[in-house]
Amino acid sequence: MAHIPDGILSLPVLIGGGALAAVGVGLGLRALDDRAIPRVALLAAVFFAASLVSIPVGPSSVHLLLSGLMGLLLGMGVFPAVLVALALQAVLFGFGGLTTLGVNTVNIALPGAMAGLVLGPVIRRQVRPVVAGALAGIGSALAVLATGGAVALSLWLSSSDYVPVARVLLATYLPLALAEAVVAAVVVGFLARVEPGALRPVAAAGA
Amino acid sequence: MILRRFLILLCALLLAGPAAAHSLRVFAKVEGGQVSGYGFFIGGGRPQGVDWLAQMGAETIAKGQTDARGSFGFPAPATVTADVVVTVNTGEGHVASTTLKPERFGGAPMPGSAVTEPAAMPDGTGAALTRAEVEAAVAAQVAPLMERIEQMDARMRLTDVLSGVFLILGLAGMALWARGRRG
Numbered sequence: 001m002a003h004i005p006d007g008i009l010s011l012p013v014l015i016g017g018g019a020l021a022a023v024g025v026g027l028g029l030r031a032l033d034d035r036a037i038p039r040v041a042l043l044a045a046v047f048f049a050a051s052l053v054s055i056p057v058g059p060s061s062v063h064l065l066l067s068g069l070m071g072l073l074l075g076m077g078v079f080p081a082v083l084v085a086l087a088l089q090a091v092l093f094g095f096g097g098l099t100t101l102g103v104n105t106v107n108i109a110l111p112g113a114m115a116g117l118v119l120g121p122v123i124r125r126q127v128r129p130v131v132a133g134a135l136a137g138i139g140s141a142l143a144v145l146a147t148g149g150a151v152a153l154s155l156w157l158s159s160s161d162y163v164p165v166a167r168v169l170l171a172t173y174l175p176l177a178l179a180e181a182v183v184a185a186v187v188v189g190f191l192a193r194v195e196p197g198a199l200r201p202v203a204a205a206g207a
Numbered sequence: 208m209i210l211r212r213f214l215i216l217l218c219a220l221l222l223a224g225p226a227a228a229h230s231l232r233v234f235a236k237v238e239g240g241q242v243s244g245y246g247f248f249i250g251g252g253r254p255q256g257v258d259w260l261a262q263m264g265a266e267t268i269a270k271g272q273t274d275a276r277g278s279f280g281f282p283a284p285a286t287v288t289a290d291v292v293v294t295v296n297t298g299e300g301h302v303a304s305t306t307l308k309p310e311r312f313g314g315a316p317m318p319g320s321a322v323t324e325p326a327a328m329p330d331g332t333g334a335a336l337t338r339a340e341v342e343a344a345v346a347a348q349v350a351p352l353m354e355r356i357e358q359m360d361a362r363m364r365l366t367d368v369l370s371g372v373f374l375i376l377g378l379a380g381m382a383l384w385a386r387g388r389r390g
Contacts, residue, residue, distance in 0.1 A: 003230065008302060034386060041379030045372045052363060056252025060297045084378065088371040093249075093363055095230045165298040 002051075002065060002108050002147055003089070006097030010158040017103030017154065024079035024109060031076050031202065039201075043070050044081035048088060052095075060168070062176040065147060067108050068140025069184045071116030072123065075201030078116065082109040103154050111146035115139035116201070123188065124199050132199075133189025140184035141177040148173035233305040234357045235293050237312055238346045243280035246273060246295035246303065249361045253277025257297045264289035287312045313342040 009017075032040065047066050054063040070078040083105045089095040096104050119139040126132040152164045191198045231254065235244030242261070246254045259279045261269040269281035273295065284291070287309045294304040 005302070032382065034383065037379050037382045037386070041375050041382075045375045048371050048375060049368060052368060054248065054252070056248065060254065060301055061248040061252040084375055085371075088374060092367045092371050093230070162296060162302050168298040 002104060002151055003086070003096030004100045004104055004107075004151065004154060006099050008158065008162055009100055009103060009154055013154055013158045014099055014103060017100070017106050019102070020110070021079065021083065021102035021105040024076065024106065024113065025083055028074075028076040028079040028081075032080070033202075036074070036077055036201065040074055040077045040081045043074060043078075044085045047081060048085035051085070052089070052093070057172050057175055060172045062172055064176075064180060064183065065108055065112075065144055066140075066180070066183070067112030067147060068115045068136065068143035068180065069112075069187055070109075071112030071114065071143065072120050072136055072139065072184075072188065072199065073116075073201060075116055075120070076113055077201060078112045079105065079109045082112075107147050107150040107154065111143035111150065114146070115143045120199075120201070123192075124196070126192065129189045129192035132192040133185040133187075136188035137181035137185030141181040144177040144180045145173060230361070231295065231297065231301040231303040232357065232361045233293055233295050233303045234354055235305050235307055236346070236350045236353055237283055237307060238350060239343050240283050241280060242283050242291070242293070242307065243278065244293065244305070245276060245278040246297075247277060247358075247361075249363065254295055254297045254301070257295060259293060259295045261291060261293045263287065263291050283312055313339070313346075 028040075043066075047070060050064045050066055052063065054061045067078065067082070070081055074081060083101065086096055086101055086104050086108070087098075090098050090101060116139075119135055123132045123135045123139075126135065148169055152169060155162045155164060188199065230249045231246055232249060233244065233246050235242060246257070246259070248254070254273055254277045255275050257273050257277075259271060259273055260267060261279075261281055263284055268284055268291070271279060271281075273279050277295075279293065279295075290309065291307040291312075292304050293307070294302065296302045
């Protein structure tokens, strides 16, 4: 699904995806400090393991992406996290491919980063953890749908042979978006209650 | 404390991890002039009711939709001139294919082939076996093995998952060490 294998995408798409991913990873790496490194690594490890667990849905099978959650907790740090995890999945298991690494990174990390940028400030201002969790859930669901759209766009830009069918896309991505929303809502709601500082990708000044 | 909770979550995911994975593969076999097989997701699940396409070189020799078990089947071409490639496309970005080399179809004499003449049974009953019969029998015997090899090849291993996780943590350690040296 989000792991597009080698040999399907056209060269311009691969190069474009690679360039976008390089920019994102560069921004993410610049923001890394002593506090961010363990966070990025832990979430990369969680993403690496979580997206290996898949559940059959209809004609396909889906797995968690956690991109919305990562975007909220890591900011632009989501790019290096996703890149490292995807590279390991490609090398160890042959999921996705090495040439498509850039495109797949952008497809997963960019919606997460956007969710974090747009919804993050709102969520951190919330006093009630339940509301923060609900907002995070909505952001995560939108991030998943955006990933689905980005995957479809990558395939459509490359060739007409493998363009996803909208009906199948919806049938597989909607349940995933819901599951993803529940996971993000629970995790963010919990963090907002016990450790609101954890929701900030960058340590607050003076904190 | 938060880090510890994430580690617990990570461990829980790891325990669930090796049971399932996420990638489409295609298995195909040639038996008695018939090509059959199925698509499968590593860790479980079959692509049901999705398009499949068989091509020999650039020519499409068969296509259709998989059944409830993700299976497909078509008669083997009479003369195999190039690799036969079976592609399964779920229609939402999962595409996988498998290649059947011309040797897999038998028929055409292969260099160094042992069975070229009808051979008598060693016990002297005189039952002669034709080359085609031998090949059909061997194909039937080998098919489950091929299937098993394909599945083992596509299996995720706990050691691989663990090495991936610890590689990530190691990278973090190296990054922290590098920053500590610089700062």
